[in-house]
Amino acid sequence: MQTILTPLDGSKHGQMALAFAEDLAARYDARLILLHVAGGSSGLPQSLYDTAAKALQASKAAPAAQDEVAAHVGQEILQKGRESARDKAVRQIETVLAYGDPSDEILRQATDCNADLIVMGSRGFGALKGLVLGSVSHKVFHKAPCSCVTISHSDEKPDLAGIENILVPTDGSAQADKAVALAAEIADKYGARLALLHVMWRGPSLDQLRRSVDMNQLSEKARDELDPEQHPVAEHVNSKIVAPVITKATRKEIGQQILERGKRLAEAKGVDAPKLLLRDGDPARAIVNFARRENADLIVMGSRGLGRVEDLFAGSISYKIVHTTKKSCMVVR
Numbered sequence: 001m002q003t004i005l006t007p008l009d010g011s012k013h014g015q016m017a018l019a020f021a022e023d024l025a026a027r028y029d030a031r032l033i034l035l036h037v038a039g040g041s042s043g044l045p046q047s048l049y050d051t052a053a054k055a056l057q058a059s060k061a062a063p064a065a066q067d068e069v070a071a072h073v074g075q076e077i078l079q080k081g082r083e084s085a086r087d088k089a090v091r092q093i094e095t096v097l098a099y100g101d102p103s104d105e106i107l108r109q110a111t112d113c114n115a116d117l118i119v120m121g122s123r124g125f126g127a128l129k130g131l132v133l134g135s136v137s138h139k140v141f142h143k144a145p146c147s148c149v150t151i152s153h154s155d156e157k158p159d160l161a162g163i164e165n166i167l168v169p170t171d172g173s174a175q176a177d178k179a180v181a182l183a184a185e186i187a188d189k190y191g192a193r194l195a196l197l198h199v200m201w202r203g204p205s206l207d208q209l210r211r212s213v214d215m216n217q218l219s220e221k222a223r224d225e226l227d228p229e230q231h232p233v234a235e236h237v238n239s240k241i242v243a244p245v246i247t248k249a250t251r252k253e254i255g256q257q258i259l260e261r262g263k264r265l266a267e268a269k270g271v272d273a274p275k276l277l278l279r280d281g282d283p284a285r286a287i288v289n290f291a292r293r294e295n296a297d298l299i300v301m302g303s304r305g306l307g308r309v310e311d312l313f314a315g316s317i318s319y320k321i322v323h324t325t326k327k328s329c330m331v332v333r
Helices: 012-028 046-058 066-087 102-112 136-143 174-190 206-211 220-225 248-268 283-293 317-324
Strands: 003-007 031-038 092-099 117-121 147-151 165-169 193-200 275-280 298-302 328-332
Touching: 003 012, 003 102, 012 031, 012 066, 012 117, 012 147, 012 174, 031 066, 031 102, 066 092, 092 102, 102 117, 102 136, 117 136, 136 147, 136 317, 165 174, 165 283, 174 193, 174 248, 174 298, 174 328, 193 248, 193 283, 220 248, 248 275, 275 283, 283 298, 283 317, 298 317, 317 328
Parallel strands: 003 031, 003 117, 031 092, 117 147, 165 193, 165 298, 193 275, 298 328
Antiparallel strands: 147 328
């Protein structure tokens, strides 16, 4: 991880995102780019805007224009961010003041600076601050060219006090394996506990299930159940319409193999004895519930999994989790 991008807007969520980003940048010795997108007063608290307007007006004869005030506020936010990052021993700090649509500017900057990770607050000062759906966070998560983290703030946990528990849902896909590897790397740097969760469900097709495991390591009975000749219809129809009839015993065998592979990936990154969780049911609901039960500080997941609906982020399991959980989430690309 060489470059971390963090958008700042002066909100509590933005401050928590900065705290995590600067801590991560210090541990990785990464370049930290702080971005503020100025766009008038609509996205700023009136008190913050009024204070900046008065300060500018005191230094000039004519009242300050709206764009001028917004730029002044942005510079103040970026300067405070730079000072905070410097205090946290971040060695490479850059600041960028941009103008326009926040989502578009974050995405453009992430591409221009070749960011490895975007760290942002799950909510800001905008009119849609109460929603993840339709918000800046959602649009960036959907279109970002790199991995993304949204940091959540709650009354029960007003500050991000480090990372102690990480939960990684894994379904055996290449993206999930990538998420396990990165989560384990972060867990090793923080000395955090790592839990791997596999939820058995009816979504994946037979072909996707076969690609998620080493068929040679399955029992003969499980291999027979995954034989496409046993499911001539389900093999060629969307699994949401006609799901292959796979017994719970076989799904359990698949899940255990996926978790064991995740364990080996985690151990290769320096994490000893990650917790392995195997459950049945709706994936999004199970992941959100376990994140709460395991007191996870961070949920790390692949951007796409085995389900065919994962090609549309708005319908994906990842989206549902980000939309419903109060936990901080990382989507790995």
